Amino acid sequence: MNKPNIKWKRFLDAWAGIVAAVKEEAHMKFHLLAAFAVVSLAFIFHLSVQEWLVLLVVIAIVVSLELINTAIERAVDLVTEEFHPLAKAAKDIAAGAVLVAAVIAGIVGAIIFLPYIIP
Numbered sequence: 001m002n003k004p005n006i007k008w009k010r011f012l013d014a015w016a017g018i019v020a021a022v023k024e025e026a027h028m029k030f031h032l033l034a035a036f037a038v039v040s041l042a043f044i045f046h047l048s049v050q051e052w053l054v055l056l057v058v059i060a061i062v063v064s065l066e067l068i069n070t071a072i073e074r075a076v077d078l079v080t081e082e083f084h085p086l087a088k089a090a091k092d093i094a095a096g097a098v099l100v101a102a103v104i105a106g107i108v109g110a111i112i113f114l115p116y117i118i119p
C-alpha cells in the first residue's frame with residue numbers, strides 16, 4: 001500500500017527540484033528558452049526522426065547537466081560560504097561540464113539546421 005505513495009512522492013520531489021532550479025537559476029531559464037526555440041524550429045523545418053532524436057538527446061544532456069550544476073552549487077554553499085579553493089574548483093568544474101555540453105549542442109544545432117536555413 002505504501003510503496004506506490006513513496007514512488008509518487010519521489011516523483012513530486014524531483015519535480016519540485018526542477019521547478020526550484022528553473023525559478024532560481026537564470027542559466028536554467030536561458031537553457032529552457034533555447035530548447036523551446038530549437039524545438040519550435042524543428043517543427044517548422046519538419047526534421048527527420050533521426051534529427052529529432054539527436055536534438056532531444058542534446059537538449060536533455062544540457063538541461064540535466066544544468067540541474068546537476070545547480071545541485072552542486074547548493075551542496076557547496078551548504079558546506080561553506082567562505083572562499084575556499086576546493087569550493088571554487090567544484091563550482092567551476094560543474095559549470096565547465098555545462099559549458100562543454102552547451103558548446104557541443106550549439107555545433108549539433110548548426111549541423112542540423114544550417115542545411116534547412118541555407119539550402
Ligand SMILES: Nc1ncnc2c1ncn2[C@@H]1O[C@H](COP(=O)(O)OP(=O)(O)OP(=O)(O)O)[C@@H](O)[C@H]1O
Nearest residue numbers: 025026027073080081082083084085087088091092
Ligand atoms: N565558496 C566559494 N569559494 C571560492 N569561490 C567561489 C565560492 N563560491 C563561488 N565561487 C566562485 O564564484 C563563481 C560563481 O559562483 P556562484 O555560486 O555565484 O555560481 P554561478 O556560477 O554564478 O551560478 P548562478 O549565478 O547561476 O547561481 C564560481 O564558479 C566560483 O568560481
